[in-house]
Amino acid sequence: MVVKNTPLIAQYLSVKQRVPDALLFFRLGDFYEMFFEDAEVGARVLDIQLTSRSKDGVPLCGVPYHAVDPYIAKLLRAGYKVAICEQGQADGKAKGLMPRQIVRVITPGTVGEEMVLTAAEKSYLVAVVANEATGGYALAALDVSTGEFIATLVQGEATLREEIARLQPREVVVVAPDEKLKAILKDVEAPFTALDPEHYPPERARDALARRFAAAASSLDAAVAIAAGVNLVYLEETFGHDLAHLEPPRMYRAAEYMLVDETSRRHLELVTSSDGARKGSLLSILDETITATGARTLANWIVYPLLGRDAITARQDAVEELFDADLGGEIADALKRIGDLERLAGRLGALRASPRDCLRLSQALAAVGALRNALGAFRSAMLRELGSALAPEPELAARIAATLSDEPPVNARDGNVIRAGYSDQVDELRSLASGAREVIAKLESSERERVKISSLKVRYNQVFGYYIEITKAHLERVPSDYERKQTLVGAERFTTPALKELERKILSAESGLKELELQLFSRLLRDLQAMSARILETARAVGEFDALASMAKVARRRGYVRPRINAGLRIRIRDGRHPVLEAGMRPGEFVPNDLDADPDTRQLLLITGPNMAGKSTYLRQVALIAIMAQMGSFVPATEAQMGLVDRVLTRIGARDELRRGE
Numbered sequence: 247m248v249v250k251n252t253p254l255i256a257q258y259l260s261v262k263q264r265v266p267d268a269l270l271f272f273r274l275g276d277f278y279e280m281f282f283e284d285a286e287v288g289a290r291v292l293d294i295q296l297t298s299r300s301k302d303g304v305p306l307c308g309v310p311y312h313a314v315d316p317y318i319a320k321l322l323r324a325g326y327k328v329a330i331c332e333q334g335q336a337d338g339k340a341k342g343l344m345p346r347q348i349v350r351v352i353t354p355g356t357v358g359e360e361m362v363l364t365a366a367e368k369s370y371l372v373a374v375v376a377n378e379a380t381g382g383y384a385l386a387a388l389d390v391s392t393g394e395f396i397a398t399l400v401q402g403e404a405t406l407r408e409e410i411a412r413l414q415p416r417e418v419v420v421v422a423p424d425e426k427l428k429a430i431l432k433d434v435e436a437p438f439t440a441l442d443p444e445h446y447p448p449e450r451a452r453d454a455l456a457r458r459f460a461a462a463a464s465s466l467d468a469a470v471a472i473a474a475g476v477n478l479v480y481l482e483e484t485f486g487h488d489l490a491h492l493e494p495p496r497m498y499r500a501a502e503y504m505l506v507d508e509t510s511r512r513h514l515e516l517v518t519s520s521d522g523a524r525k526g527s528l529l530s531i532l533d534e535t536i537t538a539t540g541a542r543t544l545a546n547w548i549v550y551p552l553l554g555r556d557a558i559t560a561r562q563d564a565v566e567e568l569f570d571a572d573l574g575g576e577i578a579d580a581l582k583r584i585g586d587l588e589r590l591a592g593r594l595g596a597l598r599a600s601p602r603d604c605l606r607l608s609q610a611l612a613a614v615g616a617l618r619n620a621l622g623a624f625r626s627a628m629l630r631e632l633g634s635a636l637a638p639e640p641e642l643a644a645r646i647a648a649t650l651s652d653e654p655p656v657n658a659r660d661g662n663v664i665r666a667g668y669s670d671q672v673d674e675l676r677s678l679a680s681g682a683r684e685v686i687a688k689l690e691s692s693e694r695e696r697v698k699i700s701s702l703k704v705r706y707n708q709v710f711g712y713y714i715e716i717t718k719a720h721l722e723r724v725p726s727d728y729e730r731k732q733t734l735v736g737a738e739r740f741t742t743p744a745l746k747e748l749e750r751k752i753l754s755a756e757s758g759l760k761e762l763e764l765q766l767f768s769r770l771l772r773d774l775q776a777m778s779a780r781i782l783e784t785a786r787a788v789g790e791f792d793a794l795a796s797m798a799k800v801a802r803r804r805g806y807v808r809p810r811i812n813a814g815l816r817i818r819i820r821d822g823r824h825p826v827l828e829a830g831m832r833p834g835e836f837v838p839n840d841l842d843a844d845p846d847t848r849q850l851l852l853i854t855g856p857n858m859a860g861k862s863t864y865l866r867q868v869a870l871i872a873i874m875a876q877m878g879s880f881v882p883a884t885e886a887q888m889g890l891v892d893r894v895l896t897r898i899g900a901r902d903e904l905r906r907g908e
Contacts, residue, residue, distance in 0.1 A: 251302070252302060253343055254343060255281065255299075255302065255304060257343055257346060258270070258272050258281055261331050261346060261347075261348060262284075264329075264348060265327075265329040265348060265351060267327060267439075268326075268327035268328060268329040268351055268353075269284045269287060269288055269321060269326055269327065269328050269329070270284055270329045270331055271309075271314070271318075271328055271329065271330050271331060272331045272346070273311060273330075273331055273332050273333045273346065274308070274333070276310060276311055276312070277308040277309065277310055277311060278308060278309050278310075278311055278314060278330070279306055279307070279308040280306065280307050280308065281304050281305065281306050282304060282305055285305040285306045285307045286305055287326070288307050288321070289307040291320065291321055291324050291326070292307075292309070292317055292320055292321070294307050294308075294309065295307060315359060315361040315362065316361065318352060318357075318359075318362065319359075319361055319362040322352065322353075322354045322357060322362055322416075323354075325354060325437040326437075327351060327352065327353045327354075328351070328352045329348050329350070329351045329352075330348065330349050330350045330351075330352065331346050331347065331348050331349070332346065332347065332349045333345070333346050334346065334347065350484070350485070350486065351483070351484040352484065353371075353417055353437070353439070353484055354416040354417040354436070354437045355369070355370065355371030355372070355415060355416040355417025355418075355436075355437070356371055356390055356417070356480070356481050356484040356485045357369070357390075357391075357416075357485075358390050358391045358485065358589075358592060358593065358596055358598065360589070363391055363589070365538040365541065366524075366533075366538060366541035366542060366545065367414070367545065368389050368392070368394070368413075368414070368545075368546070369389050369390070369391050369416050370387040370388065370389050370413050370414070370415040370416060371387070371388050371389070371390065371415065371416065371417050371419065371477055371480070371481065372385060372386070372387045372388075372410060372413060372415040372417070372418045372419070372436075372477075373385070373386045373418075373419045373474070373477040373480070374406070374410075374418065374419075374420050374427070374431070374473065375420075375421070375469050375470075375472045375473040375476065376427065376469070377399060377467070377469035378469070379468070379469065380399070380401065381401070382399055382400055382401040382402065382406075383399070383400050383401075383406045383469075384397065384398075384399055384467065384469035384470040384472065384473040385397065385398050385399075385400060385406065385409060385410070385473060386470065386473035386474040386476070386477045386495060387413050387415065387477075388474075388477045388478070388481060388492070390481055390485055390489070390492075390592065390596070391589050391592045392491075392588045392589060392591075392592050392782070392785075393489075393491035393492045393493050393591070393592055393595060393778075393779070393782055394493065395474070395477075395492055395493050395494065395495045395496065396495065396496050396497075396498055397466070397470045397473060397495045397496070397497055397498075398470075398497065398498050398499060398500060399467060399469070399470060399499075400500060403430045405500065406430060407430060407431075407433070407434070407508075408505070408507050408508055410431070410434050410436075411434070411435075411508040411511075412506075412508070412511075412549055412550070414436075415434075415436045416436060416437070417436055417437045417438075417439060418431060418434055418436050418437070418438050418439070419439045419440075419441055419476060419477070419480055420438070420439075420441065421440075421441045421442075421443050421446045421476055422440070422441070422442070422443035423440055439480075441476070446476055446479060446480075448472045448475075450475070450479060451472045451473075451474075451475025451476045451478075451479060452471050452472060452475050453475070454475045454478050454479045454482070455471055455474050455475035455478055455495075458478060458492070459494040459495065461494070462494035462495050463475075466495060466497070470495070470497070474495040478492075485596070486596065488595075488596050488597040488598075488775070489595060489596055490595040490596075490775045490776065490778050490779070491591055491592050491594065491595020491596065491775075491778040491779060491782060493779065493782070501553075502552075502553055502554070503550040503551060503552065503553060504550075504551035504552070504553055504872075504873065504876055504891060504892060504893065504894065505892065505893040505894075506549070506551070506893070506894045507895070509896075509897055510869070510894055510895055510896040510897070511549070513866070513896050513897060513898045514528070514866055514869055514870060514873070514894075514896055515527045515528065515826065516528050516529065516548050516549065516873070517529045517545050517548060517549060526826060527826070528548060528825060528826060528870055528873070528874075529544065529545055529548055530826075531800065531804075531825050531826055531829050532544060532548070532796065532797060532800050532825075532874075532879065533545075533796060534796040534799045534800055535792045535793060535795075535796045536578060536581035536582055536792055536795075537581050537584060537585060537586060537587070537788060537789060537792045538585070538586040538588075538589070539586055539587060539588040539589075539785055539786070539788055539789030539792065540581075540788070540789045540790075540791075540792025540793050540795075540796065541792075542789065543786075543789040543790055543792070543793040544792075544793040544796055544797075547793060547877040547878065548873065548877055550877075551872075551873050551876035551877045552876050552877065552878065553876070553890055553892060555811055555813075555890065557878075558811055558875075558876055558878055559811070560626075560627060560628045560878075561628065561794065561877070561878025561879075562808055562809075562811075562878055562880075563626040563627065563628065564624075564626045564628040564629050564794045564798075564878075565794055565797050565798045565801065565808070565878060565879065565880060566626075566798075567624055567625060567626045567629065568624075568629075568795055568798035569798045569801055569802050569880075570802075571624070571798070573795050573798065573799055576616060576620055577617065577620050577795070579613075579616075580613040580614070580616040580617040580620065581613075581617065581788070581792055581795075582613075583609055583610060583612070583613035584610045584613045584614060584617065584788055585606065585610060587607075587610050587614075587781065587784065587785035587788060588782060588785035588786065588788075588789060590603055590606065590607055590610065590781075590785075591778045591781040591782045591785055592778075592782075594607070594771070594774045594775055594777075594778045594781065595775055595778035595779070595782075597771060597772070597775055599771060599774070600654075600655075600656050600657065600658065601650055601654035601655060601656070601658050601663045601767060602654055602655070602656055604646050604650060604654075604767075604770065604771065604774060605646065605647075605650050605654055607643075607646060607774070607781070608642075608643045608644075608646035608647045608650075611638050611639050611640070611642065611643040612638065612640075612643055614636050614637070614638045614639075614784055614788070615636075615638035615640065617636060617788065617791070618633055618636040618638060621633030621636070621791065628794070629791070629794075632787045632790055632791050633787075635783060635784065635786075635787035636784050636787050636788070637780060637781075637783070637784045638784075639777065639780070639781070642774070642777060645770070645773075646770070646774075648665065648668060649664060649665060649668055649766070649767075649770050650663060650664065650665055650767075650770075651663060651664065651665045651666070652665075658763070658764050658767045658768075659760060659764060660760075661756075661759060661760045661763055662763075663763045663764070663766075663767050664762075664763045664766050664767070668766075669762070669766060671762055672759065672762055672763060672766070675755045675758050675759040675762065676759055678751065678752070678755040679752065679755040679756045679759055682752040682755075685752075686704050686706075686712070686748075689704055689744075689745070689748065690702065690703065690704040693714065696725070697723050697724070697725055698723060699716060699720045699723055701716075701717055701720065702714060702715070702716055702720075703715045704745070710731060710732055710739065711749050711753075712741070712745055712748070712749040712752075713731050713732070713739040713740065713741055713745075714728065714739065714740045714741065714742070714745065715734075715737050715738070715739050715740075716737060716738055716739075716740065717736060717737045718737060718738065721738060724738075724740065727742055727743070728740040728741075728742055729741050729742065794878075797878065797879045797880065798880075800879075801879070801880035804825070804828075804829070804882065805882070806879070806880035806881055806882050806883075807880055807881065807883055807884065807885060807886065808880050809871070809874075809880070809881050809883075809886035809887065809888065810886070810887040810888075811875065811876070811887075811888065811889070811890065812887060812888070812889055813889060814889045815844065815845050815889045816842075816843065816845075816887075816888070816889065817841060817842075817843045817844075817868075817872070817887075817888040817889070817891075818841070818842050818843075818885070818886070818887050818888070819840060819841040819842075819868065819871060819881075819883050819885070819886045819888075820840050820883060820884045820885040820886070821838035821839070821840065821883055821884035821885070822838060822839055822840065822841060822867055822868070822871055822881075822882065822883040822886070823836050823838050823867065823882040823883065824836065824863050824866060824867040824870065824882070825867075825870055825871075825874070825881075825882045826870075827863060827867075828882060838883070838884070839864060839867075841868055853865070862898050865896060865898070866896060866898070869894045869896045871883065871886060872891045872894060873894060875888060876890070876891065
C-alpha cells in the first residue's frame with residue numbers, strides 16, 4: 247500500500263534530498279525534529295524517545311531548539327553530520343506551510359562551537375590529495391576554531407597514515423578516493439567523507455584558494471594547492487564564508503620533527519594513556535598551563551619534537567630563565583584573565599562572537615598589556631620575541647568597554663547590549679521603554695480618579711497586550727469610551743484609544759531599541775572581525791609563553807635538569823627517572839638509573855631480567871627523556887647529554903599499566 251505524504255513530510259523529504267549524508271534537524275516550532283531513518287539513528291545515539299506521527303506512522307524524535315548544542319556535540323562525537331533546517335517568516339500572502347531552508351551543515355571537522363570542542367585539543371579538518379607528479383600525497387589541515395592552516399607533502403602510504411594519526415583530525419575529506427586511497431585511510435580513527443569529484447574539481451579548489459590567499463596559492467605545490475582548496479571549499483559550504491581569521495596555508499616538513507610513529511606514541515602514552523584518558527600520559531605531567539591555548543601548544547610540542555638545535559636551545563634558554571622566575575602573582579593573574587584568546591579570536595573572525603565574548607576580549611586585551619610588561623624583564627631571545635608579539639590594542643579594548651554594557655546578554659537580540667551614554671538614540675528609546683511602568687502607573691491613577699473605581703488596574707500580558715481590568719461589581723461605572731477586550735469570571739478587561747496609542751509607542755520603543763542595539767553591536771563585531779588575525783598572533787604568543795612557563799614550573803617542582811644537546815651521537819643519562827611513573831610514587835621511591843650508549847663503543851644494549859623487573863620502564867624512560875629534551879623541556883635526571891634523535895621506536899610486547907603498578 248502506498249501512503250501519500252502529508253505536505254509537511256513532502257517538504258521534509260525535499261530538503262533531506264540536499265543532505266543525504268547528514269542527520270536533518272528540521273525545525274518545527276520549539277523543536278528540531280528528525281524523521282524516518284534519521285529519527286531511528288538520532289534516538290539510538292542520543293538516547294531519546296523514538297515515537298511516530300499519528301497521521302502517517304512516520305518514525306520521529308526531536309530535541310528542543312534552545313538547548314540543541316549538547317545533542318549536536320554527541321552526534322558529532324559519534325561521527326555523524328548534522329544539517330540545521332530553520333523555518334523562515336511567511337510573507338503573509340502565502341497559505342500553508344512555513345518556508346524552510348538549510349542554514350548550516352555541521353560536520354566533525356567544521357565545528358567551531360565551544361560546547362562541542364575540547365579546550366585542550368586542536369580540531370583539524372584534513373584533506374588528502376594524491377600527488378601525481380611524485381606518486382606521494384598532499385595533505386592540508388585546517389582548524390576553523392583557531393584559523394590555523396598547515397600543509398605538507400609526504401611520500402609513501404605508511405608516512406601518510408602516520409602523519410594523519412599525528413594530527414589526530416576530527417574529519418578527513420578526500421575527493422573521489424580510489425580503492426588504493428580508501429585502503430590507506432580505512433584505519434584512520436576519524437570520520438571519513440568522500441566528496442563528489444564533479445562538485446569538487448581541481449580547478450574549483452585552486453580558484454577558491456587563489457581568491458582567498460593569492461600570494462600563498464601561487465607559491466604552493468600544485469597538489470598542496472588542490473588539497474588546501476578542497477579544505478577551504480568544504481569549510482565554506484558547511485561552516486559559512488565569514489572566515490576572516492583563517493591564516494594562509496603554511497607549509498611544513500614532517501622531516502623537520504622527530505618521528506614517533508603511532509605505535510610508539512601509544513606505548514609511550516605521550517598525550518593519552520592506554521585507556522584513552524589524559525591522566526597517566528606525559529602530557530598530564532608536563533601540563534601546568536593556565537590557558538587552553540597554552541595547553542594545545544604544549545600537546546603539539548610533545549607530538550612534534552624539534553630536530554633543529556637552535557630552536558631547541560631557544561626553548562631551553564627560555565625555560566631556564568623561567569625556572570627561577572616568579573610565575574605566580576601578576577603573570578598567573580594575567581594568563582587567567584586572557585583565557586582562550588585564540589578560539590575567541592576565531593569566533594570573532596567567523597562573526598559568531600556574542601556580546602559577552604566581545605566584553606571578554608576587552609578584558610583579555612587589558613591582561614595582555616600586563617603580561618607584556620612582565621615579559622619585558624626577561625633576557626632570553628625567545629621570551630623577548632614573544633613579548634614583542636603581544637599587542638594589547640588599548641584603543642580597541644577601550645572602544646569595546648565604551649560600547650557594551652557591563653553585563654550584556656549571550657544573545658545580542660535580547661537587548662541591554664549597548665552601554666548607557668554611548669548612543670543618544672539608544673538612551674532615548676531605552677528611557678521610553680523603561681519608563682513605561684511609570685507612565686502606566688500615572689494612567690492607572692488618572693483613570694481611577696476619572697471613573698471613581700479605586701480597584702481599577704492597568705496591566706499587560708503577551709497575548710492581549712495592555713488592558714484595563716474592572717471587577718464585575720463596578721461595571722455600571724464603565725465609561726462609554728471603554729472598549730471590551732476580554733471577559734473573565736469576576737472581571738472584564740477593556741482598552742481605550744489612549745491606551746492603544748500608549749501601547750503602540752511602548753512596544754515600538756522596545757522593538758526599535760533591540761533592533762538599534764543589534765545594529766550597533768553588528769557594526770562593532772565587523773570591526774573586531776577585521777582585527778581577528780592580529781589578535782590571533784597575540785593569542786599564539788600567549789600560548790607559547792604559557793607552555794614554556796608550564797615546563798619551567800614542572801622542572802622546578804620535580805627536580806628536572808637542562809639536557810645538553812650536542813652534535814654527536816652518544817647518549818649519556820645519569821640518574822634518569824621515568825617522569826610519569828615517578829609522579830605517581832612517593833618521593834624517593836623510584837630508583838634512578840643510568841644510560842651510556844655510543845655507536846663506537848656501546849651501540850647495542852641488551853636488557854634482561856625477569857617479568858616485572860622494570861625492563862619496559864627503562865625502555866620508555868629513555869624514549870621519554872629524548873622526546874622531552876627535543877621539545878625544549880628539562881628532563882628527569884641528574885645529568886643528560888645527547889645528540890639529536892631523529893626517530894624513536896618503542897614497542898612493548900606484553901600489555902602493562904606502569905602507572906597502575908602493573
